[in-house]
Amino acid sequence: MSIAALHHLTDAAACPRIVLKIGSSLLVDGEGQPRRAWLDSIGEEIAALRRGGQDVVVVSSGAIALGAARLGLEKGGRGNLADAQAAASVGQIALASLWSDRLGAEGLTAAQLLLTLDDLEDRRRYLNASSTLARLLENGAVPVVNENDSVATQEIRFGDNDRLAARVAQAARADAVLLLSDVDGLYDRNPREAGARLVPVVEGVDDAVRAMADGGSSSGLGSGGMVSKLQAAEIAGRAGIALAILNGTHDAPIARAVEDDRGTLFLPLRRDRGRKAWLGGRLSLKGALTVDAGCAAALAQGGSLLAAGVTAIEGAFERGDAVAVRDPQGRAIAHGLVEYGAAECAALKGRRSAEHAALLGYAPRAAVVHRDHMVLL
CATH class of the missing domain: 3.40.1160.10 (Acetylglutamate kinase-like)
Structure with missing residues (x-):
């Protein structure tokens, strides 16, 4: 009932x-x-x-x-x-x-x-x-x-x-x-x-x-x-x-x-x-990632957040911190635990996965925010 x-x-x-x-x-x-x-x-x-x-x-x-x-x-x-x-x-x-x-x-x-x-x-x-x-x-x-x-x-x-x-x-x-x-x-x-x-x-x-x-x-x-x-x-x-x-x-x-x-x-x-x-009820977030329309649509279908879809970064966060994910209009569409710190995200922003190892100098992770550590709002 x-x-x-x-x-x-x-x-x-x-x-x-x-x-x-x-x-x-x-x-x-x-x-x-x-x-x-x-x-x-x-x-x-x-x-x-x-x-x-x-x-x-x-x-x-x-x-x-x-x-x-x-x-x-x-x-x-x-x-x-x-x-x-x-x-x-x-x-x-x-x-x-x-x-x-x-x-x-x-x-x-x-x-x-x-x-x-x-x-x-x-x-x-x-x-x-x-x-x-x-x-x-x-x-x-x-x-x-x-x-x-x-x-x-x-x-x-x-x-x-x-x-x-x-x-x-x-x-x-x-x-x-x-x-x-x-x-x-x-x-x-x-x-x-x-x-x-x-x-x-x-x-x-x-x-x-x-x-x-x-x-x-x-x-x-x-x-x-x-x-x-x-x-x-x-x-x-x-x-x-x-x-x-x-x-x-x-x-x-x-x-x-x-x-x-x-x-x-x-x-x-x-x-x-x-x-x-x-995670969905978090009120205090360490930063925010803005994504493009294509990435927002992929997230709505259950996808992970990849660096290629990130267009802007806010905050001084570290790996494992909770961040907001925003669509191109600035609306919060998800909360997630980020796999990279803010500096690394800035380096990877808008870049395809094949480029990540050269940019970071080490083997990259699967996603900026994995779907298992993200909740849609």
Whole structure:
């Protein structure tokens, strides 16, 4: 049984494992205080999902907002990086305590997992996180995940928990991601505009869907707008994971959305697993290779990327680094692990395989990016 409608999200047969992402504005009020009544409600829903036979992983924002209130920092702790890191250090203790107490009241054990971008971009660390999540779930715990904002810098952070939730879903081998937001879902235009219509189902995120996205969050507390949610849907969808955007501002928001059939469900169109799912969801890439139209067409048919089709190179990457592959219009069409460093790629660019040995001074490899180490987007 596969997920085809919102009510399948609470059906253990269709959705055995779920990742629930909760934004700052739902958990913390404008004064930086926990919204305890709402937290009680969502705790009951998590317990109900567990009783129904579903594993639940929570991705929870709120540390910076909670910490900023305790430290008296301006702009909710987001005025600068130092404030954000200090606020996160204080707030993460408060956030973990909130979840431990609330889930404990339902007879559930909470486990804290703090991650940075590098933890899920590096293959070995990704596998370690995946193993930890699997072990916690096997033992009946509810992992509560957040970005480790106390140490993450601008260059090595997710920046929002929407994309983090999608990557965690890959690592946890989840079936669906629920993004609780301050809107009902994706609208065909800014929901503040007259005539805006909710889009109930999306089968693949394309340029037309991206054009619907509005970059703002009404609360002012969070960092993830609709653009980041669509990026999360793409990451999840490549790994065969459904994603739903639901309005979390009500009590019992999951049950309400399912009963009213109100939200946006993104259906996955493919099912990459293992290494290819990890590679397709990469957010931090070391460089890019632009290819000609013929090469792009060959890649779409399952071919490897050969040097003869490369027209431009960006970045200072080494062999084994993850790079983007772009078509002549500059659109990213694939991610891959490159077989040569940037300097070698520059020497081989546009040259046929028969010339490579003379150019390199050693026996060349089969491809610049082999199809076994590449995933189409």
